[in-house]
Amino acid sequence: MTPGKSIWIKADEIAQLLDLTTATFRRNVARLTERDGFPLPSSHRLKPITWRRAAVEAWINSQGYSADDLRGVPNGQDPGAANVHLLRLAEAG
Incomplete structure (x- = not known):
């Protein structure tokens, strides 16, 4: 878990x-x-719906990237297969 953060995380922070x-x-x-x-x-x-922060962070790490990796992918660069589905969701939104 991230030090100094609540054990719970809301949808806006996950997004x-x-x-x-x-x-x-x-x-x-x-x-x-x-x-x-x-x-x-x-x-x-x-309300609000919350998730366990540790579980969300573990899921992100299990997908083969960190949140920093996903944010740092420049346009047009191959992000790797592990996070393609999330990039497709972002494009669809």
């Missing part, structure tokens, strides 16, 4: 980590969960 808009993340979170193993949200809170 920022993935370099997506919040709307794009919200539209695609079910698909990311079902197809790509994205963590399920917390079951003990209704």
